[in-house]
Amino acid sequence: MVGGGQLARMTHEAGIPLGLKFKLLSDTPQDSAAQVVGDVVIGDYRDLDTLREFARGCDVITFDHEHVPTEHLRALEADGIPVRPGPDALVHAQDKGVMREKLTEIGVPCPRHRIVRDPADVAAFAAEGSADPQDDGFPVILKTVRGGYDGKGVWFVRSVEDAEDPFRAGVPVLAEEKVDFVRELAANVVRSPHGQAVAYPVVESQQVDGVCDTVIAPAPGLSEDLAGQAQELALRIAKELGVVGHLAVELFETPDGRILVNELAMRPHNSGHWTQDGAITSQFANHVRAVLDLPLGDPRPRAKWTVMANVLGGDYPDMYQAYLHCMARDPQLKIHMYGKDVKPGRKVGHVNTYGDDLDDVLERARHAAGYLRGTITE
Numbered sequence: 001m002v003g004g005g006q007l008a009r010m011t012h013e014a015g016i017p018l019g020l021k022f023k024l025l026s027d028t029p030q031d032s033a034a035q036v037v038g039d040v041v042i043g044d045y046r047d048l049d050t051l052r053e054f055a056r057g058c059d060v061i062t063f064d065h066e067h068v069p070t071e072h073l074r075a076l077e078a079d080g081i082p083v084r085p086g087p088d089a090l091v092h093a094q095d096k097g098v099m100r101e102k103l104t105e106i107g108v109p110c111p112r113h114r115i116v117r118d119p120a121d122v123a124a125f126a127a128e129g130s131a132d133p134q135d136d137g138f139p140v141i142l143k144t145v146r147g148g149y150d151g152k153g154v155w156f157v158r159s160v161e162d163a164e165d166p167f168r169a170g171v172p173v174l175a176e177e178k179v180d181f182v183r184e185l186a187a188n189v190v191r192s193p194h195g196q197a198v199a200y201p202v203v204e205s206q207q208v209d210g211v212c213d214t215v216i217a218p219a220p221g222l223s224e225d226l227a228g229q230a231q232e233l234a235l236r237i238a239k240e241l242g243v244v245g246h247l248a249v250e251l252f253e254t255p256d257g258r259i260l261v262n263e264l265a266m267r268p269h270n271s272g273h274w275t276q277d278g279a280i281t282s283q284f285a286n287h288v289r290a291v292l293d294l295p296l297g298d299p300r301p302r303a304k305w306t307v308m309a310n311v312l313g314g315d316y317p318d319m320y321q322a323y324l325h326c327m328a329r330d331p332q333l334k335i336h337m338y339g340k341d342v343k344p345g346r347k348v349g350h351v352n353t354y355g356d357d358l359d360d361v362l363e364r365a366r367h368a369a370g371y372l373r374g375t376i377t378e
Contacts, residue, residue: 001023001061002061002062002065003026003063003064004032005032006033006340007065007268008032008033008064009032009338010273011268011284013036013284014282014288015288022037023040023054024041029042030341036339041053046067046069060082060292062291063267065267066093070090070094073086084244085243085245085266089243090266092266093264096174102241106237110260111176111179112129112176113174114175115145116173116175118167119163119164122163123136123163126175138159140175140177140178141175141178142173142175143155144166144169144173145171183253184204184206184251184262185205185230185252186203186205187200187234188269192244192293193244195239198298198299200272200275201227201299202227202231205250211310212310213310214308215273216305216358217301217307226257230251237264243266246268248267249263250264270310270350273350274308278302279306280300286299305354305358306352306354307361308351309369310349311349311350311372312344312345312347312369313343313345322374326351326371329367332354332364333351333368335372349372352365353368
């Protein structure tokens with residue numbers, strides 16, 4: 001696996017029962033997965049020679065992020081190394097402009113969008129979305145086409161004067177309409193090389209400052225019809241793009257009952273962390289099965305409700321004391337910490353709770369996440 005973050009850490013954990021020999025390419029020995037994986041290579045994933053040396057002897061290469069240069073992945077494939085997902089699929093998660101163009105081509109509902117050249121072009125794009133000549137069409141969303149995640153590389157732009165910053169990086173900028181939505185959803189699916197695919201229940205993803213805070217599985221109050229549409233849409237995207245492994249399709253639910261695709265991720269995803277404890281087969285276990293072309297596992301939930309709450313960096317109390325409190329208060333609580341240095345707003349772990357009463361499950365998850373962060377002290 002290329003990338004030493006928490007996704008690699010949890011994917012490695014899912015492979016242990018299968019007796020897999022798991023090799024990791026990590027930036028530093030301190031990275032989350034590098035702390036627990038036995039076979040670790042420290043190196044730069046942007047360097048082709050490093051990638052080639054790492055890949056030697058591997059049966060298959062997969063990723064915990066989308067940032068490996070597309071041309072490097074093509075070179076590995078030319079060397080005869082199976083890359084899953086392959087570069088032709090992964091480029092749609094790497095480049096938002098390519099993703100929007102392809103999804104539009106295959107008829108997937110998306111926000112209005114186009115690549116913009118400069119702030120004046122942003123103003124023109126905004127005006128194109130307004131039927132009222134007196135309305136300038138702002139606000140709009142601007143995104144760098146590559147490299148953004150967790151709210152980074154995304155700007156909420158209220159005027160042409162606000163539109164300067166995104167162009168300073170010197171990379172193409174995608175403009176999108178600001179969607180009027182009632183909530184964000186995520187449809188997680190897994191697809192194997194021979195085309196077997198499974199779909200997890202559609203979840204509600206609640207964001208705070210552009211970072212996922214809470215995930216509720218399944219999304220409460222979502223009609224069977226719209227949930228089915230979201231699952232079918234995600235499965236169709238996975239097939240059309242040739243995805244192998246886990247695909248997360250982040251969605252907007254609109255007030256008039258439609259769904260629009262916001263983002264794609266071709267790897268285990270924060271919106272699927274609930275599956276570790278809430279599904280028969282976790283997203284990590286099914287990603288491993290998919291990239292090895294093994295039969296996929298059952299994605300059905302184990303409980304009526306599962307809630308995942310992220311633990312973000314804050315003013316930590318003594319962690320041992322925090323564990324004493326959280327575990328004594330809720331014996332069913334599942335804690336997953338990543339071994340990461342604490343930085344404000346950084347994801348350093350998550351908790352999962354489950355049960356039959358959604359209000360109770362939500363309260364337990366949020367209390368535990370807050371206590372582990374240090375924002376709740378009783």
